[in-house]
Amino acid sequence: MTVIPPPPAASSSTRTGEVRLAVRGLRKVFADDPRPALEMLHRGATKAEVLQRLNVSVGVVDAGFEIRAGEIFVIMGLSGSGKSTILRLLNRLVEPSEGEIRLDGRDLTRLTQAELVSVLRRDMSMVFQSFALLPNRNALENAAFGLEIAGMPRLQRRKAALAALERVGLGAYADRYPNELSGGMQQRVGLARALAKNPTIMLMDEAFSALDPLIRSDMQDELLRLQREDARTIVFISHDAEEAMRLADRIAVMEDGRIAQIGTPAEILRAPADDYVRAFFRGVDASRLLRARDIARPPSDASRGDEGEPARFRYRTDAAGHFRGVLAGGGASALFGLEPVAADAPLNTLLGRVAAAPCPLPVVEADGRLVGVISRTTLLAALDRCDGVGLGVRHG
Numbered sequence: 001m002t003v004i005p006p007p008p009a010a011s012s013s014t015r016t017g018e019v020r021l022a023v024r025g026l027r028k029v030f031a032d033d034p035r036p037a038l039e040m041l042h043r044g045a046t047k048a049e050v051l052q053r054l055n056v057s058v059g060v061v062d063a064g065f066e067i068r069a070g071e072i073f074v075i076m077g078l079s080g081s082g083k084s085t086i087l088r089l090l091n092r093l094v095e096p097s098e099g100e101i102r103l104d105g106r107d108l109t110r111l112t113q114a115e116l117v118s119v120l121r122r123d124m125s126m127v128f129q130s131f132a133l134l135p136n137r138n139a140l141e142n143a144a145f146g147l148e149i150a151g152m153p154r155l156q157r158r159k160a161a162l163a164a165l166e167r168v169g170l171g172a173y174a175d176r177y178p179n180e181l182s183g184g185m186q187q188r189v190g191l192a193r194a195l196a197k198n199p200t201i202m203l204m205d206e207a208f209s210a211l212d213p214l215i216r217s218d219m220q221d222e223l224l225r226l227q228r229e230d231a232r233t234i235v236f237i238s239h240d241a242e243e244a245m246r247l248a249d250r251i252a253v254m255e256d257g258r259i260a261q262i263g264t265p266a267e268i269l270r271a272p273a274d275d276y277v278r279a280f281f282r283g284v285d286a287s288r289l290l291r292a293r294d295i296a297r298p299p300s301d302a303s304r305g306d307e308g309e310p311a312r313f314r315y316r317t318d319a320a321g322h323f324r325g326v327l328a329g330g331g332a333s334a335l336f337g338l339e340p341v342a343a344d345a346p347l348n349t350l351l352g353r354v355a356a357a358p359c360p361l362p363v364v365e366a367d368g369r370l371v372g373v374i375s376r377t378t379l380l381a382a383l384d385r386c387d388g389v390g391l392g393v394r395h396g
Contacts, residue, residue, distance in 0.1 A: 017069035020201060020233045021090065026099035028059035028085055034097040047257050059085035061257035063099070070231035072223075074244040076280075077254030083237050086254075087205050090235065091124050092116055103201075121150050125194035129206040131186040133178040139165060140174040143192040150197075157196070164192035168222060184215035188222070195226070201233045209240070220246055241281050245269075245289040253277050266294035270382075287348035287383070292341045295382040296363040296372030313359045315370060322368040326359060340364040343371050347382065354379050 029037040029050075037056045040049065047058040060082045067073045075083045088094040090101060092108060101108045103123065108116065125146070133142045144161035152160070165171050168188040178186055187207065194202055208216045220243065227234065238244045244251050245265045252262045253276075261273035269286050272278040299315045314327040323340050340362040341350060354361055360375035 017071065019066045020069050020104060021067040021235070022100070022102040022105075023066070023086075023090075024064050024100040024102075026060055026063040026086070026089060026101065027097050028082075028089060028094060029097045030057045030059060038098055058257055059094070060089065063257075063259055065252055065259065065262055067233060067235060069233055071249040072227060072234045072236055072247050073250055073252065074236045074238055074248035075252045075254060076238045076241070076244045078239065081254040082257040083239075083254050084205055087126075087203050087235060087237050091120055091126065091203060121197070123199055124201045124203060125197045125199040126203040126205065127190055127194045127207040129210055131178070131183075131190050131210075133186055133189055135178050138175050138177050139170060139181065139189045139192075142178070142189050143196050146193055146197055160198070161192065161196045164196040165189070167195060167226065168192045182215070183211055184218060187211060187215075187219060191219075191222070199232065201235070204234060204236045206237050206239065208243070209238070216243075223247065241284045242289065245281075245284060245286070253280060264294070266290055285348075288346050290347045290382070291343060292345045292347070292350060292363045292374060293343035293365075293371050295347070295378055296343070296374055297378055299360070299362075299370075299373050315362055315373065317370050321370055323362050323364045323370040326362065328359065338362070340370075341374065342366070347379070350374065350379065 027038060027041060029041075031037060031054075034056075037050045037054055037058060040053070041058065041061055045053075047061060050056055050058050063082075063086055065073075075086055077083045085094060089096050090108075092101075096109055099109070103119065106119075108119065111119065134145065137145070140158060140161050143164050144157040147157035147160060148154075162171065162174060165174055168191050170185060170188050170192065173181065173185065178189075181189065187210075190207070208219045211219060223234075224247065226232075236244075236247060238247075248265055250262060250264055251268055253260045253268070253273075255276050261268060261277050263271075268277065269281060269284075269290065272281065299313070312328065316324040316327060318324055326338055338357070338359070338361075341353065341364070343363050343365045350361075354374055354376055360373035360378070362373050363371045365371060
């Protein structure tokens with residue numbers, strides 16, 4: 001089969017963006033003198049072994065990863081796995097015992113306190129699990145609090161805070177006090193407080209875990225909406241597998257202070273690194289979380305007939321890779337009325353369309369670029385491969 005012209009490889013800013021944060025050899029030992037524990041860790045000791053021998057707690061054993069501009073990078077694990085410690089190491093709320101934390105190439109571990117404060121004011125905001133709102137201040141004043149601490153003039157910070165409240169849908173509630181707001185609204189104020197600084201990086205420590213399920217889902221939607229508008233770099237801590245799968249561009253799974261696996265949701269679901277990772281995602285309904293782009297294949301791989309017969313369909317694109325139609329029978333006739341699939345469509349919405357389609361369905365990004373195609377075989381194979389981690393095909 002020939003594609004005219006060939007579409008560009010599927011990509012996004014999260015796959016190709018520049019590295020914002022680079023972590024190398026990061027370790028945290030909670031001790032006045034961490035050197036004996038670090039020596040044990042260098043020799044391959046585990047957290048449990050250090051605790052047993054030295055009675056010293058280790059938060060992070062050896063972490064290394066890169067976070068790209070514009071991606072949501074979720075760090076997840078069980079309680080005590082080190083995920084929240086890593087987040088606090090990134091902005092030095094907790095001082096690292098060893099390792100590098102580079103922001104745009106600059107090692108934060110080597111900055112003076114004054115230099116660090118300048119960097120954090122300019123680039124980073126943090127959203128905590130607790131709403132941490134001041135009860136004697138209204139929503140506007142709470143949203144402006146960080147700017148007040150930074151010394152921004154009153155009128156300027158109120159304008160920035162009001163704009164942030166508008167962005168999270170609370171502009172009309174600016175004069176309400178925390179006890180007049182629901183839990184979800186209070187967390188929106190916390191999010192507005194972080195957004196008011198206009199940070200390039202947001203650190204979110206289980207920011208939605210204290211919310212009721214429906215409100216939590218609403219806040220996840222809100223975060224994804226804001227991300228579509230701004231494409232900030234977000235580091236999000238979670239212990240919830242479905243939340244991680246829904247939000248993340250990539251996920252780092254932690255176990256006992258170590259990173260067990262880093263990958264996209266699709267990569268982790270299809271090929272968990274070990275039994276620990278597999279167990280973490282068991283029961284997750286991946287058919288709601290995996291998207292069409294996750295399983296789309298190049299047209300030349302997915303539109304051949306049985307027994308390796310030549311491809312029967314041609315997927316036409318323009319010079320920019322935008323989908324323009326499908327040709328059948330070697331180009332003799334066009335298939336009219338074939339609507340492409342949105343790249344972010346969940347798999348559980350595709351079964352009927354894929355089954356009824358006369359050819360593999362084209363998958364396109366929001367701008368119309370052809371990502372690939374999905375055939376019946378491709379979809380069934382994806383469902384089968386993911387079944388071990390809880391791919392339940394459910395409708396409704």
